[in-house]
Amino acid sequence: MPIDPTLPYDDDNIFARILRGEIPAKPVFENEHAFAFHDINPQAPVHVLVIHKGRYVSLADFSAQAPDALQAGFWRAVGEVARQLGLEAPGYRILANAGTDSH
Numbered sequence: 001m002p003i004d005p006t007l008p009y010d011d012d013n014i015f016a017r018i019l020r021g022e023i024p025a026k027p028v029f030e031n032e033h034a035f036a037f038h039d040i041n042p043q044a045p046v047h048v049l050v051i052h053k054g055r056y057v058s059l060a061d062f063s064a065q066a067p068d069a070l071q072a073g074f075w076r077a078v079g080e081v082a083r084q085l086g087l088e089a090p091g092y093r094i095l096a097n098a099g100t101d102s103h
Helices: 014-019 059-065 068-084
Strands: 027-030 034-038 048-052
Touching: 014 034, 014 048, 027 068, 034 068, 048 068, 059 068
Parallel strands: none
Antiparallel strands: 027 034, 034 048
């Protein structure tokens, strides 16, 4: 159940469609909790999206409602992607967008 009932989960959002295989993606990593793939319009030399496999509408919703195993599995996937892509030494940043003001 989302935190804000005015923000229902949209089963037709782009990430849900990617997870269902309806929209192709160039995978980097996948486990039972998350899927990582290259952005189709990269804004940096390495631009990978990591999405959780849950029905949550925002990071606030995810952090409040997702089971601990899903949250841990998601963040472990983020770390695994950084390791696989050799980003630990040079460094990387993590961004999260939520809502209409996130752009």
